[in-house]
Amino acid sequence: MSVLLNNVTxxxxxxxxxxxxxxxxxxxxxxxxxxxxxxxxxxDLYGVEKGLEHFKSTPQLNFDQYKYYLQNEVFSSLPDKLPMPELREYENKIAEVCWLVCKKKYLQRETKLFSEEAIFQIFRIFCVLAEMSSDSMEHSYQVFLHPSEVSIIAQALASSVGCIFDEEDFNNLSISMGNFRLAPFIAVLESRCIPTVKEDIAIKEAITDIYQRIVEDVIKKGYLSKKGYIFPTMKEYWFVLRPSELTYYKTRSEKDKCDTLVIQKGSRIEPLSTGYKFILHTPAEKHFELGAPDHMTRLQWISSLQLAIDHSDQVQSYQRLQASKRRLQRQGRIQEMMRARAQLQEERNARQLAEGQAKELEAVVREDSKKLSELLDVKIKLEKLLEEETQAKRDEEIVRALQARVLAEEWEKREELERLQEEQHKILEEERKRRKQYEERQKENEKELQSAASKLAELETEKESLDVELRNAREKIVLSEGKKELLETQLNQYASISRSGDGVRRAHSFMPSTKEKPIFLEVRPSTLKRPIKK
Known part of the structure; x- marks a missing residue:
């Protein structure tokens, strides 16, 4: 049975x-x-391990040899095509055996956010979506998961538990790591998807939901109402849809199974106009009337049921087919990239070849043009030599006549130069005198500047002393104002006492007296300025 062996490889x-x-x-x-x-x-095959003793003469086997033995001695006893539920059951049992062998390696971790059951479910998800390739050694293989598949699982897990998945950070991580093996895959899910989630139930439900979708091939789950066989009433159940069956339970826990509706290739969906109902027709002429809570949910269920009908006759599970399609798309993209890279390399090589040929042609053209230009230069030189020879004879007479004139002009120029030299000497003498005067004037200015700086320093010191005196005067004014306000306050108090009573007692007087005399106090305004005389 090649399908089962491929699924559990x-x-x-x-x-x-x-x-x-x-x-x-x-x-x-x-x-x-x-x-x-x-x-x-x-x-249900007993004694199949006994053939290993006679298979190969070596005490050890590599994986290719062991897989060949399983294919020919174990899985060949199974029929070529198994029903999907039976195939899924065989896969679960074999996966449990393999997990018992290798679980110790993956359960020993520093940070344990996943339970042992969740790790087993992640192991199954990894095995469904992973690829196998040969290692650097000849007889060794590696099972790895492509970063795009890891991203799909990580995003689904993060959204299920209400966390934010940092896709940019994951892309940087995937660039540095490349493909993911099982242990890094578990570590990425724990560190990037559920770092802040403390509820084990939420993590368990999220992993179980992904496990059911990927491993158990669940297309859709949810509540629907179903019309009874005996009593024509609609009763609500929890439905689980797979490509080959639609199972419904009493509760969401999926423990109390009610029945399973077999979905085959000839099944069809008929939407009803009343309410949000639809009918599932099977090739066995059975009709199941189902109802959704709203219009959108009904459309989702109809689409999911149609998808299950389309894949009901497949020998492989829906999720494995989707993973294979994604794998083929990745391989297609890689092949396109390789073809594009090869095409670019060919174009680059052709361009380099064309550039080399163009350079060679350019060199040949340059040599030809150089030879041609040399011949033209020789021709021009010969013509010039001929013209020069004829012209030389004519110019010889002209030169003789001009020599006398040139000699006369030379004497005149010499006299002019001597005169100009004398004028330059005079100008230089005047410039020296001016420079001396300017230097003397500059020294006088420097002396004046130094005297002005000394005066400025004296003024600064005088200013500082005046500032000190001004500050002292201000302090005295502030002190006098305080004393003035104190005196005015006392005067105001005595003035108010004199106006309010029959007289001022002797104890309140400033001067001792034996006679009781009226006291008249002058109330001045609250200022130190003298009153202006009218």
Whole structure:
């Protein structure tokens, strides 16, 4: 059964990797017997591990040899096509066996945000979406997950628990790491998706939801009302849709299963005009009337059911087909990039070749043009020599006549130069005198500037002394104003006392007296200025 073996190859490879004693890619047959016996037990095949003793003469096997043995001795006993529920059940059992072999390696972590059950579910998700490629060694393989698949799972997990997924940070991480193996994949989910979530139930529900969607091939879940067989009333159930079946339960916990509606290729959906209902028609002429709570939910269920009908006859699960499509798209993009890169390289090579040919042609043209220009230069030189020879004879007579004139002009120029030299000597003498006068004037200005600076310093010191005197005077004025205000306050008090009573007591007088005389106090305004005489 090639489909089942292909589906569980990643799980078996991870278990095989955990059984290796070294990094050479070989495992002892004694360990492989235990793993093979457990796989055969789940497939109702007993004694399949005994053939390992006679398979190859070596005590160890690499993964290619072990996979070949499983394909020909174990999985070949199964039929070519299995129903999807039975295929899914076999995958679950084999994955559990492989997990028992390799779980110790992945459960030993420093930060444990996921439970053991959640780690197993992540292991299953990883095995469904992962790819396998040969390692740098000849007989070793690696199971890895592409960064785009990791991004899909991480975004789904972060949105399920209400966290924000930093896609830019993840892209930088994926550039540095490349493909993800299982341990880094678990670490990325713990550190990038749920670092602040403290509720274990929320994490468990989020992982379970992704596990059901990827591994159990759940297309959609939700509440729908279904019309009964005996009583024509609508009752609400929790429905779980897969490509080959529609199962409904009493509650959301999916423990009390009511029934399973088989979905086949000939099934069809009929929307009803009354309410938000629709009918699922099966090829066996069975009709199931279902109802949604609103119009949008009904459209979603109709679309999901149509998708399940379209994939009901596939021998492979829907999520694995989608992963294969994404893998083919990535390979197509890589091939396009390689083709584009090869085309660019070809264009670059052609351009370099054309540039080389153009340079060679340019060099040839340059040499030809150089030779031509040399011939033209020789021709021009010969013509010039001929003209010069004829002209030389004519010029010889003219030169003789001009020599006399030139001699006369030379004597005149010499006399003019001597006169100009005398004038320059005079101008230089005048310039020296002016320079001396300017230097004397500059020295006088410097002396005046020094005297002015000394006077300015004296004025500064005088200003500072005046500032000190002014500050002292201000302090005295402030002191006198305080005393003045105190006196005015006392005067105001005595004036108010004199106006309010029969007289002023002797104890309040400023001067001692034996006779009682009226006291007259002059109330001045609150200022130190003298009153202006009229």
């Amino acid at each position: 990643n799980c078996i490879c991870l278990a095989f990797e955990s059984l290796q004693q070294d990094q050479l890619g070989f495992v002892n047959k004694s360990k492989l017997k235990v793993l093979t016996a457990n796989i055969g037990t789940f497939l």
